[in-house]
Amino acid sequence: MDGAEYRLENDQLGDVPVPGDALYGAHTVRALANFPLARRPVPAVLVRAFGAVKLACAQTNRALGQWSGDPGKADAIVRACSEMLEGLLSEHVVVDLLQGGAGTSMNMNVNEVLANRALDILGEPRGHYARVSPLDDINRQQSTNDTYPTALRVAAIWELRDLEARLVALQESFQAAERRFAHIVKVGRTQYQDAVLTTLGREMGAYAEAINRDRWRVYKCEERLRVVNLGGTAIGTGLGASREFIFRATDALRQVTGIGVARAENLVEATQNADVFVEVSGILKACAASMLKICTDLRLMSSGPEAGLGELRLPPRQAGSSIMPGKVNPVIPEAVSQVALLVMGYDGVTAMACASGSLELNPFLPLVAFCLLESIQLLTAAADTLRTHCIDGLEANEERCHRHVEGSTAVATALVPVVGYSVASDVAADARRTGRTVRQVVVDRGLLAPAEFDALISPEAVCRLGGS
Numbered sequence: 299m300d301g302a303e304y305r306l307e308n309d310q311l312g313d314v315p316v317p318g319d320a321l322y323g324a325h326t327v328r329a330l331a332n333f334p335l336a337r338r339p340v341p342a343v344l345v346r347a348f349g350a351v352k353l354a355c356a357q358t359n360r361a362l363g364q365w366s367g368d369p370g371k372a373d374a375i376v377r378a379c380s381e382m383l384e385g386l387l388s389e390h391v392v393v394d395l396l397q398g399g400a401g402t403s404m405n406m407n408v409n410e411v412l413a414n415r416a417l418d419i420l421g422e423p424r425g426h427y428a429r430v431s432p433l434d435d436i437n438r439q440q441s442t443n444d445t446y447p448t449a450l451r452v453a454a455i456w457e458l459r460d461l462e463a464r465l466v467a468l469q470e471s472f473q474a475a476e477r478r479f480a481h482i483v484k485v486g487r488t489q490y491q492d493a494v495l496t497t498l499g500r501e502m503g504a505y506a507e508a509i510n511r512d513r514w515r516v517y518k519c520e521e522r523l524r525v526v527n528l529g530g531t532a533i534g535t536g537l538g539a540s541r542e543f544i545f546r547a548t549d550a551l552r553q554v555t556g557i558g559v560a561r562a563e564n565l566v567e568a569t570q571n572a573d574v575f576v577e578v579s580g581i582l583k584a585c586a587a588s589m590l591k592i593c594t595d596l597r598l599m600s601s602g603p604e605a606g607l608g609e610l611r612l613p614p615r616q617a618g619s620s621i622m623p624g625k626v627n628p629v630i631p632e633a634v635s636q637v638a639l640l641v642m643g644y645d646g647v648t649a650m651a652c653a654s655g656s657l658e659l660n661p662f663l664p665l666v667a668f669c670l671l672e673s674i675q676l677l678t679a680a681a682d683t684l685r686t687h688c689i690d691g692l693e694a695n696e697e698r699c700h701r702h703v704e705g706s707t708a709v710a711t712a713l714v715p716v717v718g719y720s721v722a723s724d725v726a727a728d729a730r731r732t733g734r735t736v737r738q739v740v741v742d743r744g745l746l747a748p749a750e751f752d753a754l755i756s757p758e759a760v761c762r763l764g765g766s
Contacts, residue, residue, distance in 0.1 A: 323413075355547055413435065477499065
């Protein structure tokens with residue numbers, strides 16, 4: 299081993315060779331060897347959120363005079379934390395996404411990177427922890443028990459805000475489709491069977507309202523995540539932290555992030571329990587369910603196009619087959635459906651991980667972080683993809699919708715208020731038996747004039763609330 303390429307660090311288990319130019323240190327090297335699991339680093343947004351937490355703690359420590367004898371060190375630590383918050387140090391947090399220790403490996407990776415970056419700023423060699431220590435300085439008055447869950451909450455709030463914005467845009471896209479298709483009468487179906495008349499615009503409006511409900515739920519999630527246990531240190535006891543730090547650290551985090559975070563009234567309880575993540579994950583699952591239902595409908599209404607329903611034309615995105623010429627598949631709804639199914643699976647894992655916490659701490663928060671942040675990011679991308687690649691360019695096949703209306707016995711339902719259920723049923727049976735349209739049967743029997751029948755199935759009549 300070339301000594302120029304490595305530096306020797308020491309922890310409680312012994313000496314550890316660390317790459318000489320690495321910003322991380324001994325604990326990270328051990329974690330890389332211990333956890334070759336997901337083979338993916340933690341999400342960059344979680345690293346940035348850790349930077350925010352560490353910056354708030356560093357500012358609080360400096361304000362309390364912790365480094366009054368070495369103001370240059372205090373400034374270097376604050377600057378390093380600011381750089382991590384800005385995303386400049388994310389590539390140096392290299393521990394695996396899945397790790398034992400309730401997130402200790404990530405916390406220590408962050409501590410080591412910030413310590414060595416501060417040493418760089420001070421002109422000191424990396425690993426010279428007598429000047430800036432990952433534990434005594436960067437982790438001062440903190441623990442993984444409070445910094446990891448706090449960082450996870452901050453990261454989730456940032457990501458949820460982005461998801462909400464994408465859901466709003468998707469809702470508006472459906473509302474635009476509602477206006478475009480307001481005049482198109484079509485057959486409404488229940489249990490895959492013809493039911494009553496509706497309009498294509500009305501269907502789009504229903505999708506818009508479902509997405510609006512999801513958007514509102516996502517917006518309200520932030521309230522659940524704002525309560526943090528920062529200052530609780532080990533198991534919420536505040537061990538190793540002063541009262542002043544405990545009371546001021548959350549205020550500093552509020553200033554750093556612009557998020558209205560609040561310190562939990564019961565820090566022990568907030569450290570023990572992770573049920574808030576189950577609640578948020580459940581809301582994400584509800585959003586996924588809405589998207590899956592909508593995408594299933596889009597695939598069905600665009601099916602065929604000649605031999606299926608063919609009422610919608612999805613924007614063609616790519617050739618659909620390597621052997622069937624001219625085939626174009628509904629690839630965007632299919633892809634979004636897969637996202638929705640994966641998010642539903644992550645919700646189940648999140649619930650089990652949160653329920654598996656033991657006594658004073660949940661050791662499975664890295665798994666919760668993985669599932670929760672991945673779900674938010676997937677739904678954000680899915681909402682944006684569905685809007686830009688599908689709904690914005692959605693077209694209606696008006697002729698096919700009209701033909702379905704004319705050939706469907708669902709039209710007979712519109713006759714019930716005029717001729718009664720029995721006569722309407724007889725008309726529907728006659729149409730099926732003779733192959734004529736309901737309109738032809740009604741006019742031939744003299745039940746209604748052609749203009750009267752057409753008025754019954756107009757967009758205005760179909761969308762009227764109530765029967766008269």
